[in-house]
Amino acid sequence: LNPNREKEAPSFSLFRTLGSAETSGVADTGTNILIVEDNPADVLLIREALEEHAVRANVYVVTDGEKALRFIDAGATSVPCPDLVILDLNLPRRNGREVLAHIRASEEMSKVSVVILSSSDAPRDIEETFRLGVTQYLRKPSTLSEFMQIGGKLRELLGIKPD
Amino acid sequence: MGPGSDLRATRPPFGAVPGFQIRYGFGIAIALLALGVFLTIVLRPFPQFGIVSAFVFLFGIWAAAWWGGYAPGLLVCAVLFFSIPTLRAGHLTSPGAITVPFVSTMVTCVLISAFSANRMRREITLQATNDELEGKVRERTQALEEVNADLQNRLAELETVYSELVFGLGFVGLDGKYLRVNPTLASIHGASVEAHLGRTVREMSSPTIAGSFENIYRQVLATEQPVFEQEVQDGDRCWSVSCAPVRSRGKVIGLQKIVRETTESRRAGKALHQSNERLRQANSDLEQFAYSASHDLQEPLRMVVIYSQLLQKRYSGKLGPEGQEYLGYAIDGASRMSQLVRDLLSYTRASSSEWEGVATIDPNDSIDRAMANLKVAIEQTGAQISRTAMPQVEMYPAHLDQLFQNLIGNAIKYHGKEPPAIKIGAERSAGAWLCSVADNGIGIDSKYKEQIFGVFKRLHTNAEFSGTGIGLAICQRILERRGGRLWVESEQGKGSTFFFTLPDTWER
Numbered sequence: 001l002n003p004n005r006e007k008e009a010p011s012f013s014l015f016r017t018l019g020s021a022e023t024s025g026v027a028d029t030g031t032n033i034l035i036v037e038d039n040p041a042d043v044l045l046i047r048e049a050l051e052e053h054a055v056r057a058n059v060y061v062v063t064d065g066e067k068a069l070r071f072i073d074a075g076a077t078s079v080p081c082p083d084l085v086i087l088d089l090n091l092p093r094r095n096g097r098e099v100l101a102h103i104r105a106s107e108e109m110s111k112v113s114v115v116i117l118s119s120s121d122a123p124r125d126i127e128e129t130f131r132l133g134v135t136q137y138l139r140k141p142s143t144l145s146e147f148m149q150i151g152g153k154l155r156e157l158l159g160i161k162p163d
Numbered sequence: 164m165g166p167g168s169d170l171r172a173t174r175p176p177f178g179a180v181p182g183f184q185i186r187y188g189f190g191i192a193i194a195l196l197a198l199g200v201f202l203t204i205v206l207r208p209f210p211q212f213g214i215v216s217a218f219v220f221l222f223g224i225w226a227a228a229w230w231g232g233y234a235p236g237l238l239v240c241a242v243l244f245f246s247i248p249t250l251r252a253g254h255l256t257s258p259g260a261i262t263v264p265f266v267s268t269m270v271t272c273v274l275i276s277a278f279s280a281n282r283m284r285r286e287i288t289l290q291a292t293n294d295e296l297e298g299k300v301r302e303r304t305q306a307l308e309e310v311n312a313d314l315q316n317r318l319a320e321l322e323t324v325y326s327e328l329v330f331g332l333g334f335v336g337l338d339g340k341y342l343r344v345n346p347t348l349a350s351i352h353g354a355s356v357e358a359h360l361g362r363t364v365r366e367m368s369s370p371t372i373a374g375s376f377e378n379i380y381r382q383v384l385a386t387e388q389p390v391f392e393q394e395v396q397d398g399d400r401c402w403s404v405s406c407a408p409v410r411s412r413g414k415v416i417g418l419q420k421i422v423r424e425t426t427e428s429r430r431a432g433k434a435l436h437q438s439n440e441r442l443r444q445a446n447s448d449l450e451q452f453a454y455s456a457s458h459d460l461q462e463p464l465r466m467v468v469i470y471s472q473l474l475q476k477r478y479s480g481k482l483g484p485e486g487q488e489y490l491g492y493a494i495d496g497a498s499r500m501s502q503l504v505r506d507l508l509s510y511t512r513a514s515s516s517e518w519e520g521v522a523t524i525d526p527n528d529s530i531d532r533a534m535a536n537l538k539v540a541i542e543q544t545g546a547q548i549s550r551t552a553m554p555q556v557e558m559y560p561a562h563l564d565q566l567f568q569n570l571i572g573n574a575i576k577y578h579g580k581e582p583p584a585i586k587i588g589a590e591r592s593a594g595a596w597l598c599s600v601a602d603n604g605i606g607i608d609s610k611y612k613e614q615i616f617g618v619f620k621r622l623h624t625n626a627e628f629s630g631t632g633i634g635l636a637i638c639q640r641i642l643e644r645r646g647g648r649l650w651v652e653s654e655q656g657k658g659s660t661f662f663f664t665l666p667d668t669w670e671r
Contacts, residue, residue, distance in 0.1 A: 039466075041466050041470065045469060048473070119458070119461060119462055119465065120458070123561065140465065141469075142461070142464070142465045142468055142469070142498075142501050142505070143468060143469065143472065143498070144468075144469045144472035144473055144476065145472075147469055
């Protein structure tokens with residue numbers, strides 16, 4: 001057991017935002033999404049995509065691999081266990097593969113859906129993350145419309161039926 | 164008549180006498196008879212000397228028979244016996260008294276002739292045999308001289324080769340002593356040819372390499388098998404030593420060795436290897452650089468494109484028509500650059516060997532995947548794609564997909580008025596599969612046949628046909644990597660056929 005859990009918990013809630021839940025005016029929808037992404041522009045686009053497909057969720061954002069590991073270790077003690085993790089591969093300090101491996105090895109989050117959203121489409125990256133148990137591998141699209149379509153895929157993963 | 168070839172060739176018949184001898188015989192007989200007549204007449208007053216002329220006559224008869232044979236002998240004999248009584252006048256006048264010496268002289272004549280003829284026959288035969296033998300000896304001598312001259316020439320040639328050979332050549336006895344060395348080997352050892360003879364290999368070689376040489380000799384003697392191109396290093400210099408047993412009647416009697424200096428070629432080989440290694444490293448660095456650069460360039464561009472599009476979507480109303488136009492150009496430019504960078508990335512990947520493992524793949528699967536990716540274009544243009552039986556090939560699967568996607572994609576994109584009709588085929592050609600993708604499209608002017616394979620080379624504006632001009636460059640790079648070749652045969656307005664080869668053997 002990690003005695004530092006409680007102390008460190010606030011550090012990764014710095015970025016805590018309400019995402020689409022906020023825009024729709026609902027404080028807590030019960031759906032939690034963790035975004036591990038160091039580029040705020042991409043975080044914003046993910047939010048836009050979720051909004052586009054009316055996904056209402058509490059969105060937690062961590063901006064580097066180290067913080068992501070601590071979030072995972074903290075488990076449900078500080079924040080609710082996410083229903084979906086959106087993970088970048090190229091992260092500061094610890095990369096996405098390490099984070100993914102940590103998630104799959106953790107007690108509480110091992111069954112959580114993890115989507116890799118990376119600008120890499122190298123088969124090596126794809127193969128490795130699938131071996132580590134990724135749920136879906138998405139390449140960061142280079143047009144707005146394609147990016148917005150990601151919202152639909154995430155919605156499907158969360159099991160939310162189309163309105 | 165002389166000792167002609169007929170005499171040599173055939174044995175003369177018994178009693179036959181050559182004409183010249185008959186003439187001599189007659190001559191001598193007549194001369195002796197003349198002498199007898201002369202003596203008879205001269206000695207008539209001295210009857211006590213009458214016997215002398217009788218002996219002269221007899222000798223004349225025998226000489227005629229000996230030298231001339233039967234005929235002159237008998238003739239002379241007859242003439243004398245009938246003329247002597249006349250000459251002697253009163254001596255041996257009665258027929259009874261003359262008969263006995265006459266007959267006995269005749270018999271003697273015949274016998275002498277016979278002996279003479281036989282002797283001559285033997286002489287002639289002997290002479291013929293002698294001539295024949297002499298001829299043969301001459302022939303043999305001539306042949307021997309020729310062979311000898313030939314041998315001398317060959318020996319001289321061998322000697323030249325031996326002494327001029329750029330390789331050191333030596334023969335070593337079983338006792339390890341040099342039997343013969345050529346000047347090159349002698350100069351390698353830094354001693355004269357003569358100084359080597361009878362000296363051991365250890366004595367003549369540099370101490371640092373004598374051991375290596377001895378090991379090689381021992382190995383050859385033990386196995387009785389040749390050893391080829393053993394590298395021996397002596398300080399800065401390198402030698403390649405080949406050694407083989409020398410056999411006589413199946414028994415090893417010594418060793419032959421060939422020494423070649425390889426210092427220069429080894430140095431060159433090493434330098435080549437080093438520069439190859441540097442080149443490989445540089446190439447790999449460049450590939451890595453291009454990959455990173457295009458990947459890192461891609462990211463900010465993606466932001467520019469998407470956020471410009473977001474701006475267009477959210478705020479186009481506030482920009483006004485002119486602002487919207489400007490933003491449109493900005494988005495077009497950024498999108499295009501984004502595409503270029505992506506293409507550059509694919510291009511650098513097309514030659515990367517560590518991309519994926521090579522596998523034996525069915526090109527039909529690649530064609531199917533390419534067609535699935537091109538589904539929209541195929542439906543829009545009504546393209547008909549046919550193919551012959553395709554062979555299994557060894558390749559990077561992603562590369563073959565890319566190859567077919569680019570070639571089929573081009574065949575559809577650059578179609579003419581008719582809907583595209585594309586034929587994909589494969590046939591055997593000189594240790595390779597020759598694949599082809601033929602279309603009925605707009606074709607290519609022959610002067611652009613090479614240019615189209617360049618990176619970002621295009622023959623049309625974006626308004627005519629969209630694209631960045633990387634497809635064929637990627638295809639070419641993939642095929643270069645695969646050891647193959649890509650080319651086009653085309654006529655403007657009459658369609659194009661792209662050919663590529665996939666050799667059976669290639670360097671992975």
